Amino acid sequence: MQSRRSFLTDSGGGLGSIALASLLTCDGELHASDSPAKNGDAIGLHHPAKAKRVVHFFMSGAASHIDLFDYKPELVKRHGQASDFGEPVEAFQNGLGPWLKPVWDFRPYGDCGKMLSDTVAPLGLVADDIAFVHNMVSKSGVHSAATLLQATGFLVPGFPGAGCWISYGLGTVNENLPTFVVLPDHRGFGSNGVKNWDSAFLSAQHAGTIIYPGRSEPIADLFPHKAGTFVTKQGERRSQELMVELNREHAATRAGDSRLEGRIRSYELAAKMQLAAPEALDFTNESATAMKLYGLELGPQAWEKEINAEEETYHFGQKCLAARRLLERGVRFVQIWSGNDNGFPRRNWDSHEDVQRDHGPLAMGMARGCSAFIQDLKQRGMLEDTLILWTTEFGRMPSSQGGKGRDHNPFVFTNWLCGGGIQGGMTYGESDAWGYKPLDRSNPTQVYDIHATILHQLGLDHTKLTFRNNGIDRRLTDVHGRVVQELLA
């Protein structure tokens, strides 16, 4: 039997050809989405949109603002001195050792002169496009709760991910692909697994669909499982025809039930997705320049067993390029994860023991991919209406833990945004001299503000995008949130 994928995508006959015919009529370009969405239950726009799509980079395990983006000369000066926060500090693992200077040197980049760490140097190329928020605060120093907070706006599981809300609000542009796509870390999920992106009380069609670029089956059940030894190309076509006929007959005697027709249609869409998804993830027509830009020119290699920059670059770059291709084809929200669970050896950003060891390769891979992605979008004119958010669940302490590591810092951390009407080359909100808490403690930025701002750029009012569940009109921003006008171009 031929490979599951090829038999569908080979030319000539099969389920694929039926799908292809209809695919060609509506695929290819991003449909204008200034008007309210096509999908029946979408909310539609509250005001004109500046952005049409969102990419959300999530560094799982808590990426250190101090070692990547938030330059603290004071720490360099006081490196090795006993840390003194001027107040009692509750640290997660009591990691309150001496002050620890950034593990890498910082240099200025771009016209804005933004100081960036050497380990994220590739981002220097796009520093003038990025707006940094250095006064983010979390409500929890526990990974799971804090990750849920950044991903869903709540500390407990059971709330829809940000992408679900956007799918719910705006509907779909290209029905042949999911509206909200999640590209997990290649090692596995971070804290809370799918709870960060599933639809909770919203309808399941708004859930994040997991896609693994580079795998033979990028979406679960996209092709028949190997147990289906009886499946053939002709059989797929004939059974599709037979099902339509039988289902139509069934529906004809049951007038007035739109679900029956809807279900017939879902099978058509499934067939189209079997073509659309592999096509979207097929890099063969990408130029050599593009492949090089994303660090993919060499393809997968036999990498070291230990976490290393080359491997991180490859996997992250692959996700970034896949994201661009998905966005071009109408996916509205792509969430890209870096970092697996908090286990050992470290496979995420939770560098309690050794910042250099874990952050080094992870940051280099991330920076390379993000930078390529931003440059690529810019070249293609997509950056202006694609909003990019880079985040993590919280920051890390300016004091050391066990000499080379850092403990959790929920009191302040860094996010950055880019594109989609965000003003580039600026910094909004500062942390204090150590990167311990916001400089202005009474005016921190919270995830609610970031979510409100993203929704705003998409043409949605965060106070109006609601869904009633168990007696409450739920919002992505709970009862909080302020559109951060200062960030907008």
Add this chain to the structure above:
Amino acid sequence: MSNQNNRYRMQLICWTIVAIGCFGRYTPCLGQLDLHSEGYFQERIQPILAAKCWSCHGPKVQKSSYRLDVRSIAFGGGDQGEPPIVPGRTDASLILKYVSDLNSELAMPPKDSQQPRLTEAEVASLAEWISAGAVWPDSASAAMENPLDWWSFKPMHKATLPNAESNPIDAFVKAKLSDNALTMSPPADPLTLARRLYFDLIGLPPTPEELDTFERSSHVDAEAALDQLVEKLLNMPQYGERWARHWLDVVHYGDTHGYDKDKPRPNAWPYRDYVIRALNEDKPYARFIEEQIAGDILWPSTRDGIEALGFVAAGPWDFIGHAEVAESKTDGKIARHLDRDDMVSNTIGSFCSVTVHCAQCHQHKFDPISQEDYYRLHAVFSALDRTDRKYHRDETHQMRFLTLERVKSETDLALNQIEEPLKRLAGEEYSTLTKRIENAKKATDKNANKGAEFGYHSAISSKQDDEKWVQVDLGKKGDVDRVSLFPCYDDFNAIGAGFGFPVRFKVEISDDPEFENGVIPFLGRSDDTTTADVKNPGLLPMAIHGDREGGKAGRFVRVTASKLASRNHDFIFALAELQVFDRSDTNVALGREVTAMDSIEAAPRWRKTNLTDGIFPAQTNGDVKETLVQERDLLILKLADDATKNRRQQLLATKKQIEADLKKLPEPSLVYSGGIHSGSGTFAGTGAMGGKPRPIFLLVRGQVTQPAAEMFPGTLSALQFRPSVFSLSPEHPEGERRVALAQWITDPANPLTWRSIVNRVWQYHFGRGFVDTPNDLGHNGSLPTHPELLDWLAVDFRDSGGSLKRLHRMIVTSATYKQSSMSNADGEKLDSSNAMLWRQNRRRLEAEAIRDSVLAVSGTLDKTMGGPGWQDFVVEHPEHSPHYEYDLADPEDAKTWRRSIYRFIVRSQTQPWMTSLDCADPSMRVDKRNESLSAIQALALLNNGFMLTQAKHFAERVMRESDDVADQVDTAHRLALGFAPSESRRIQLIDFARMNGMPYLCRVLFNLNAFTFVD
């Protein structure tokens, strides 16, 4: 958050100074009105409020739930929590700060609003008025809508039937239809009705034979046939399985904790089985409720009383927030607060269908639920955590167990009372020793293996009494003095030291490698390890000496385990090292060849040769710990007088006796439930305090950093059918709090409980409840479509003993239920959503029903009930954060072919196939399943390994039953869809099957709308 609070205070102080300065300069004209008079408010103050404030905080709009036209709210505050007006206290009245401090974040009217600000004179008037006591007459306070004036908070009322219909349901439904110029649809045909009933009551499709029988008997006497079928289905054990799933949706049951790491809960399932059993036994609903909240107190000796408490622990649990963050830290407080919130919301939400969780940060905005009520409910559960609870299913054992446990805790308490003063006297020396003991304990708790070579490990057995042996060939016959068995260490399933050490075993020596001839048992006479269980030695080696005459002689030494060590629902035999000493005390087994009955041979950890490699885990510090404990005992005894010493001795003897008695009982069962947690370190629970409830404080704005007044156990105070603050004695055990709450819920006069359950049951029969928001009967929920019928059924249900089966019977035998689901023009025109029930609703099967049906029609369904959940995933990295890999599971694994109710439910990695079919999310309290249609769902049903595997089994089944393709097609069609294909259709399907094979046709049948929808 505490910063914010400080900031607040700072600003308040600053502001007070400014304000005083301000009032100093102005002398407002008070006219002739007395500041303390009622008229003053109406003349001077209300006009200011009306002009400057009411547009946002008045009769029409209430931003932040705050309004300045109603006195109680004006004084009490909105969402912000703090009272804005404190009579007589200008310094504490925040409203003055808001209206006068332009720079404040909360400046009022807000900086960006169009509303003009208060003049300085107006601010001064306001301040004067507050300072004079803020007199606000009743007559000038707007009448608030009484939140109790809402149908579900009023007493139930059993109306007289509106007409002479024999079934009361039909009486109400027909009356409503005729009021709206509608009529009922004709009854569904017998086949349709049967299929509907099977899915509704047992969640499985009828077989063609069952359909034939029902159709035949329907022609004779339709009513009798229906009654008979309903009776049959309600008495099938599959009824409990079907309806338990509905209940588990509501209570968000799962088999893992969720959150980070998402550890499994191997003992959650007894609660799931309890629910199935309770429904099958038609347990009175009040008892069902009381058992789940306080069964351990009300029926302590019964299995149900304990297993039901799984309800309290059903929801997710933040492992890291509890196990790695102490209760003293803010994050630890948040984790525990949210954990209790889940218990409170689950209890009141499931049984009473009100949204009490909305009162966490402020008074409920819509329903009569105060913040105090919410925190009183916290106090009910404040002694509890989620934990495994020991119990005995056998009632006699359980009673004995409880008695012994009680005496044990009394003894512990008495010992504690004696030792506490001595410990204090011993002071630092005592605490130093304790610390050293803790450290010694930790040292032994760590992985003790010296290298990767753990030892010998037998194959895994499903039965504990399977025999396994391992033996060493000494190379030549020789005298043997003694044999030493060294236990293994493995963290698997948190077993650690003593991993795999046999519970019963024998050691033998022989010259025959087969141990058939000349076998000499090698056991001392007193320690018979073959007939009595051996205490697990931890890491201490166990020496087996020869008998009095001295050693034995032989070439082969064999250890045979006759009762294996328990691992994780399975059994094994493992040893780290086997040493055999000759008379000169030399280990003659070292490096010798090992054979075994079986071995898992997973090098380097586990292999036969490891048994004689000289590598074994050492008991690190174990003996030191014992010495330290002795040392500490001596230390405090030195300080005690003789009487105390004697008393202590007696108590220790009692304790030892109880422990011995407890050991005589069979191994207790475990259920993951709400209970007193006796941990140590970061997650201590309340066990150390004898289960004394934690104090609960009202949290201002729901912030753990802002505790206000202490709250005592109670419930919704607006409902007055029974005291809402529980009167409990000062030293009451915590369980009494739960009993009080349970009895408040099951009080016959509780207006919520009975309506809640009847509405839920109705929904599962019609696809929609009278109230379409079954978890919310409050102001934010929808209104009942048939309020009189809902009340009638609720009262009838309550008064007839709370029998769910009786309620089902009444519903499914009604003409209302039996209606056809076909649409008609009149109905569509007048009531397109079918709220008035002019037809039955066509239902889409839930994920579980689809899966169970696929198995049932394929003939592969394993109807075994109960026990640990089946797992359709492979766990990778179990040691830290388990990865639940569904892709790696084998769809041909017949263990997974049981009903879906027995699925092991993982929270962080929900089963993707089930999830695509709108399966309930175990992190949420689901009152009604979503119904979505998507390409992903179609792909799941077409291509998932489960579907394709079962299509093959389905095909095999029909091919087994007949050689004739026509018959096969017929059977398959009838099995899957409940009816035979038409003649022309049959020909077409035969054609298809001939061309593509029967499995292909079976897959098509599974994917049809007719398979998924029930008319």
